[in-house]
Amino acid sequence: MGLLDVEDLSVGYGKMEIVNGVSFSAYKNEIFVIVGPNGSGKSTLLKGLFGLAKVFRGRVLFNGNEVTSLPPHKKSLLGLAYLPQLGNTFENLSVYENLVLAAHDLPRDKFEERLSDILGIFPALRNLLRRKVKTLSGGERQMLALAMNLLRNPLVLMMDEPTAALSPKLAAQVFNQIQALRNEHGLTIILVEQNALKALEIGDRALLLVSGQPKFYGASKELLENRELAKLYLGI
Numbered sequence: 530m531g532l533l534d535v536e537d538l539s540v541g542y543g544k545m546e547i548v549n550g551v552s553f554s555a556y557k558n559e560i561f562v563i564v565g566p567n568g569s570g571k572s573t574l575l576k577g578l579f580g581l582a583k584v585f586r587g588r589v590l591f592n593g594n595e596v597t598s599l600p601p602h603k604k605s606l607l608g609l610a611y612l613p614q615l616g617n618t619f620e621n622l623s624v625y626e627n628l629v630l631a632a633h634d635l636p637r638d639k640f641e642e643r644l645s646d647i648l649g650i651f652p653a654l655r656n657l658l659r660r661k662v663k664t665l666s667g668g669e670r671q672m673l674a675l676a677m678n679l680l681r682n683p684l685v686l687m688m689d690e691p692t693a694a695l696s697p698k699l700a701a702q703v704f705n706q707i708q709a710l711r712n713e714h715g716l717t718i719i720l721v722e723q724n725a726l727k728a729l730e731i732g733d734r735a736l737l738l739v740s741g742q743p744k745f746y747g748a749s750k751e752l753l754e755n756r757e758l759a760k761l762y763l764g765i
């Protein structure tokens with residue numbers, strides 16, 4: 530049993546099933562990568578796991594407990610975090626105010642303690658605390674959105690294409706941060722990425738989704754070395 534177990538899950542919107550029959554386990558302290566062509570259902574799968582898309586069939590277990598139909602805020606209280614593609618920040622508020630909002634249900638002393646940890650992970654954020662979010666660059670916003678998630682000290686962090694809007698240099702920094710979150714903070718990261726090569730290089734295990742169906746589930750390295758799948762579906 531993993532920290533997050535997904536059993537035969539089908540997810541979609543309205544009457545439309547987009548992802549069919551996906552099963553996987555993500556373990557403590559690993560980067561679990563979800564890759565696949567555009568439109569294959571990667572984001573939909575993440576949304577289904579967090580409670581933002583409709584689950585038609587199957588189960589999601591967190592720490593051995595079924596959480597399939599819990600709403601997002603309940604999942605978040607249990608230690609599951611979700612970072613959407615464009616982050617979830619409040620444009621007209623300052624960075625500090627965003628962090629306060631993200632931690633609204635933490636006790637005040639806990640907030641101060643977590644904030645100081647987070648500023649240790651993202652030292653660049655310290656100088657941005659008074660800035661309005663709308664004046665930040667794409668990379669800075671992404672960093673803030675990640676910091677807001679980490680304030681709550683999650684066990685599992687689900688990230689939807691965290692490098693999508695970033696320059697190669699910033700994307701490399703984000704990939705380094707993701708590895709640090711696993712290596713130094715013991716997090717489990719479920720990573721949906723367009724940059725399949727880089728994601729599989731830093732990942733431990735992976736799932737390949739094609740047209741909503743699982744095509745591969747196993748070690749990231751094995752998927753990278755599977756020339757047929759890597760070339761056909763990932764263009765690498």
Ligand SMILES: Nc1ncnc2c1ncn2[C@@H]1O[C@H](COP(=O)(O)OP(=O)(O)OP(=O)(O)O)[C@@H](O)[C@H]1O
Pocket residue numbers: 542547565566567568569570571572573574723
């Ligand atoms: N809210 C929605 N309502 C209906 N259909 C949707 C919705 N969101 C996504 N879809 C459809 O679901 C399918 C899968 O989309 P999804 O975003 O999950 O794929 P993806 O693998 O993450 O793609 P990409 O790599 O391009 O981001 C697409 O055909 C998309 O049009």
